[in-house]
Amino acid sequence: MFKKDITPGAKSKVKSSAQRGIRSKVLEQYPLLEPYIDDIMPKKEQLDLVKLPDRVSLYTLGATPLFFQHMDDPLMPHLTLIHRYPSCFNRLRIDRGAIRFVLSGATLMVPGLTSPGGRLPDDDDDEEGIYGEEELDAGEVVVIESEGKETACMVGVLKMGTEEMKKVKKGQACEAGHYLGDGLWQLSLG
Template sequence: MECVGELFRAMLLWKMKTMEMARASFAKGSRVYQIKTGRACAPHIQATTAAPPGPAACRESRNMFKKPVSSSGKTKIKSSVQRNIRQKICEQYPLLAPVIEDILPKKAQLDLIKAFVPDSVSEYCGEMRIVTRNRLTPDRISLYALDNQVLFFQSHDDAIMPHLKVVHKCALPDPQCFPKVQVDRGAIRFILGGAQLMCPGLTSPGAKLPPADENIPEGTVVVINAEGKEHACMVGILKMSTEDIKKLNKGNGVENCHYLGDGLWKLDSE
């Protein structure tokens, strides 16, 4: 019995020491992972050996709709607020103004849907994927819907962004309603997996960026077309200007905010 007691105490001390080391390492900013088992030392860190989405060695991503979206019902938006939203959309996307009546008529009733998605950050270092989750502070996303169809979305007070179905609809009469860039064919599968759009995918053969005199500044909402495809596959925010993407050709070029097949695309707003 004494041997069993000693063994139990030794195991308990070892476990406490391991937890202290993990907390200390995490507090210093370093990450301690068990790569073979895929387990993390900290409870809100998950490490896997999934293949990284692209050629860069390390990358960081934050996808609003990579996981299923849950909503808390919908409310009707007041006409004054609806006018303000419509005005902001036209100011943000001037080329959309001529067709805004077809997308969001003045007399139509716009609904607000509050969506909640897990707040997560992914990092790829070599071949190891690390997902950091904060379960206590989910993103609060405002979805603007007309006749149960989401048209635009907004995270907190950030830019109002179009649903891909709106982008596809606008591409029929005029493909220039939104600022756009094009990726090469090889980047498509990574985008549809929720990966961030890295600069090499925008500069390699098959990709297209605007000329220098049409430079798109950092922070602009852009739609992403793909080589050989008719419709856009992603909506994102430029992490650097298109000219800087050409010059640097490394790092995250566009933050992936919404892509074909993600939680927003699959959301049933009824």
Template sequence: MFKKIQVGSSTQLKSSAVRGLKASVVEQYPALAQIIDEMVPKKGTPVYSIKCQNPRGTLYSVRDEILFVQPKNDLIFPTLRVAMQYPGMMKSVTVDKGTIRAALKGANIMAPGLTSEGGSIEGDIPAGTPVVIHVEGKSQPIAVGKMELSADTIRAEKTGVAIISVTFLGDGLWKHEK
């Protein structure tokens, strides 16, 4: 989704908007409740909302670092750097090694990449849930995405688009500097 980004206007958020952003992030990612004030300070450090023209959405920046992205009319997702820094913040899936090349080009994750040998989906993850994507045998994630199908459906059908890729290693967000 954020393969290449084209940023537009940048606006400093008011304190009420920062509180709303923090509340939304904690609601979606309860594991961040204890550290959200470190990530997004209460006072003294400005938080910016950056409009993104291509793809449409909003980037949230603190200390010149983009922490969160919100595609138009969608959930708030952490950037891959944030997902790496706080590994237990969201549900995780593992893809097989054959999926790496396509995933690093921004392709959506197909169900066979999760159901074949080397891939796994732990527990029940409903459709629409943000997930971090790992590769078998590697500890660091390679992408952040949104479940298109539930884990049960993926296991049963073993076909189709399973995860919509939002941000991945080496994409425009990874390379972007404010």
């Protein structure tokens, strides 16, 4: 979505009623964030809405980006937020070989997730259970981590349910939403 460098558009303040709405939507979508929501978006702080090209809107708190949204699609967390609260989202892991493709903006393909280095929910190799046990459906927002790294490298929307992925083992897995080093990542909010 943000393959090219982008220039931020108009920045406006979010009404406090709308802010409450965003807050409840975030909690609904990512219930695990609940204990930290007051740190992420304190009730008293003023959120800003930055308009980005292609009808994407980005919610920021001061200079820290929090969530972005394409039209009325689900809110997606910015990677800096994910890095701060990694375990609050649905996570998948890709193998090492796929990292460089993801970081250049390619659509994530299923083999990157099903190979030995990748992790899907309810994986036998996943001893700590950090990738969850519930299968995820298409359309869910997932955070993509990578083999041997601690921080996430991408966030996107699943194109295929994880159960189907395990069976089919090919095709597109996840639409590139926001990845490390893309336009949204490079965006500076002064």
